[in-house]
Amino acid sequence: MSFSMFFNFEKVSSNIIESAIQHMDDCNTLRESGMEEEQINMEHFTNNLYHGSIAAVFIANLYETSLNTILTRRLGIKDKKILEGYNSEKLQRICNRYNVDYGEIQEEHSYKTMKSIINLRNDITHFKINDIGDGHYLVKGRPIRLGKTTGCLETLFSKHFMEDGYQETINFLSLLCDKCGLLLNKDCEIIDLDGKGSLCEFIVDKSSVEE
Numbered sequence: 001m002s003f004s005m006f007f008n009f010e011k012v013s014s015n016i017i018e019s020a021i022q023h024m025d026d027c028n029t030l031r032e033s034g035m036e037e038e039q040i041n042m043e044h045f046t047n048n049l050y051h052g053s054i055a056a057v058f059i060a061n062l063y064e065t066s067l068n069t070i071l072t073r074r075l076g077i078k079d080k081k082i083l084e085g086y087n088s089e090k091l092q093r094i095c096n097r098y099n100v101d102y103g104e105i106q107e108e109h110s111y112k113t114m115k116s117i118i119n120l121r122n123d124i125t126h127f128k129i130n131d132i133g134d135g136h137y138l139v140k141g142r143p144i145r146l147g148k149t150t151g152c153l154e155t156l157f158s159k160h161f162m163e164d165g166y167q168e169t170i171n172f173l174s175l176l177c178d179k180c181g182l183l184l185n186k187d188c189e190i191i192d193l194d195g196k197g198s199l200c201e202f203i204v205d206k207s208s209v210e211e
Contacts, residue, residue: 003195010069010202011190013062020055021162024048028154029140040138040154052157053124059162059169060121063087063114066173069203070094074182087118091176098180105179110172116149117165120156123147173203181206 028048030041067090071077075097082093095102105111128146132138132153141152155161174184183206185199192200198208 003193004200005191005193006188006201008188008190008192008202010062010065011186011188013058013065014186015190016058017055017062017162017166020051020058021159021166023051024055024157024159024162026158026160028158037139040140042138045154045157048157048159049153052162055162055166056117056121056124059114059166060118063118063169063173064090066203067091067094069201070176070180070182073201074180074203074205094176094180100176100179105176108172108175110168110175113165113168114172116151117162117169119148119150120144123149177203177206183209 025044025048027044028041029038031038064087067087068083071083071090071094075094077083077093082090091105092102094100095105123144131145132142140154143149143152144156149156151161170184170186176182177184183204185202185204188200188202194200198204
């Protein structure tokens with residue numbers, strides 16, 4: 001008897017995010033003697049920038065992969081144009097199919113927090129300009145210029161910001177699944193098979209688990 005196998009890339013993303021966050025801290029600023037303004041602690045900031053960028057990219061990946069899993073595995077949609085579309089269109093399609101209020105779910109705190117991470121991912125992926133102002137040293141409060149992200153560099157690339165963004169992404173996916181009669185299964189394996197039962201994918205039908 002053969003079994004079906006599944007590549008749960010959401011699990012890969014989660015592992016990468018958690019590993020990256022473990023290497024971060026909240027020590028991006030310092031005030032040296034004789035300086036009027038707090039400046040960026042370059043040693044800590046460059047480390048947090050590196051690992052924070054990895055975390056942001058894979059938080060966005062976790063979200064999109066989860067949407068695609070719902071579309072392909074739970075709704076049976078295999079149209080490549082749909083799967084290559086915008087995440088907003090995918091979420092709206094999912095909400096429509098499960099009779100979930102699309103506008104209402106976008107007002108959730110978890111969704112807005114997750115979107116702030118995705119905006120950050122987009123800003124660094126489609127980086128526009130490297131000019132961040134004048135001065136002899138980098139002071140706190142500088143934003144990513146020409147980006148959609150709200151916030152300053154020392155906050156965006158901090159352990160607290162990434163931890164919160166990751167947790168709220170999980171919270172939003174859990175909420176979406178619950179409203180759709182699905183279940184977020186974080187205990188699946190990266191490569192899993194259905195020989196042991198229905199809990200072999202990152203997102204499963206709640207009814208099949210209850211049975």
